[in-house]
Amino acid sequence: MLALILVAFLSTTLAVRPGFIGSGNLEWRDCANSADSWISINKFDISPKPIPLPGDMVVELNSDLSHLLKDAVAMDVIIEKELLGQFTKVVCVKSVGTCHYDDPCHFLNTFKGTAGGSGCPKQLSDNGLPCTCPFNPTQIRLPPTKFTVASVSGAWSFLATGNYHIKISMTDKASSKIRGCLETYVNIRA
Template sequence: MSALARECVYEDLDLKRGVHGKIDDLCKDDVLIASAASAPIPSLISQNLRHKNRFIVCHPVKNRPQDPSKTFDKKCVSVKTPVILNQDFDRVFILKVAILLLKIVVFSEAAFTWKDCVPSTTAHPYVTFTSMSLSPSPVMFPGNVTVGIQATVHHHFGSDVKIRVHMDKLLLGQWTNVPCNNNFGSCNYDNPCEFFSAYKIMETCPAQFAAHGLPCTCPFNPTTINLPPSVFVEPHIDPKWSFILTGKFRVKVEMIHGGDIVGCFEIELGTTHPGGFLAFR
């Protein structure tokens, strides 16, 4: 009798139970009974076996021979002594571990990056950016974020300029477009001056801008923008947006005038929210 009996049938719990029931009847007490199960919980397969204390999970592997013409030999990852677990891992715990690993993968590469993306074919750009900074990374909503910007406005502009935003989110390793919804996502703005109209009515600018003499209303005149790292308070977000706001994003903002791109910057950043899918405790 072999010292190891191994099952490699389809990932079906009832099928595996049936096969192991027959193996259990044929095996002596010193035989290891192995399953190549991946999805079914091992204890559910072995719970009715007479030899369940000899049950292990064992996956076949292939050894590459030196002679490529030979067929691969299938062997088993073996253990010297069976490892017996008192209970299965809690599935919620396993899910949390998986999410934690995913969170580490996503946010380990979530450092803030930026670039000016005005095309070289644009002869007279309206705005060029020379420096951007943002911390912390990832950005927490709600919370404080420190932003710094250095740029040059080369040309007078106002409502004659349109803004085109393209936003992608990293999902399962692929950049996926975020459609426009309530002015969030990949949106087009025919008159971006509307966003600054409240400041024009109040005849005031955010304190961070006012402290450095920076404009915040249309139209904008040629000037140098130098905003040293300044703290802004991020607002509270509706919980229904928590999933959307957690992850890694790539955002490209283009200023369009007469069909030409006269200003452009692109950023990548990570964001998180206490109620987000990857933001559990």
Template sequence: MNTAPAIAISLCAVCLFLQPGGCEIVVNRYASRSTMILGFSWENCDGAGQPAVLKSLALSPDPITIPGDLKASAAGSTTVAFTSPLAVNLTLEKEVAGFWVKVPCMDNIGSCDYADACLLLDTAIPPGQDCPEPLHTYGIPCHCPFKAGDYTLPETDFYLPNVDLPYWLTNGNYRIKGVLGINGKELGCLKVTLSLHSN
């Protein structure tokens, strides 16, 4: 059983929003806070019109508490292989006084362009090293290339460790748009909305 690149990238989009450097450990220039994610929702930008489509993504509980336990399941499909360089373009917006304002890219958080998500995966999990659980148990790949096909991640328990957010990432409503592409061709697009509360 495998998981689609679209699933991995959708979760990575949230991770990149929360932590700079492709979900690496955040340095101590940020203040440590407990965080809650409320009202998480998602949708494909263009329905089923693109090669990569996320069919389902369920996260519980709501709110999601960090640090804390999380249940996640997902399914998706892609009609094309995902190979390097796999570009990821993220647009992060925050609601301010009823208007959506684009958050610039700062310290690899915000509206950032990543030239190759495959390299981010190789940085997080060195090639030749076993994929982390639960990926290893289900035989889910964690490096490019990802083959075309249908993919499913059954309901799985995760523990979310503490996240150190930058001081400027304040409480509020956010929306994230993530676009996948190879050589200028858009392969998939996902929109995520959530509310962030930290103390």
């Protein structure tokens, strides 16, 4: 009897949220309406669990971009940290947190300012992935790839440990339709 109670408890605490895919290291879902989506996400994973910050992590992504992406999209990022059993939004400070970006390409253009405009992180350029706008229709295939976060700014270090809910959505400015969306639950430790 005790064994059955333990199995029932573990199955509910380890269960994946409805509509999400459990990769083993995180829970995620492509939250865009497939009829309106320009970006479809087929696989997403980050390991280890919990994700160490600072530290090394391995990221894997398999998605398809079916439309030219440029300054015609806006991006909304929602970051919530679990506090006392409830998820609470992290405010937007210096463009980090729960923020609206009217021109997300503006942030990516910082990579153009490096020598020869090839300032993409090596992990992306080694896999033939661009990191500046515009993005042409393509298959995005990032095999399990190691990234290192060397440090976390002192102002943000208090946020570096905990359970997080993150939702990133891209909206077509002309039609106001969501053209891409990724939602995930992750555990981070400092």
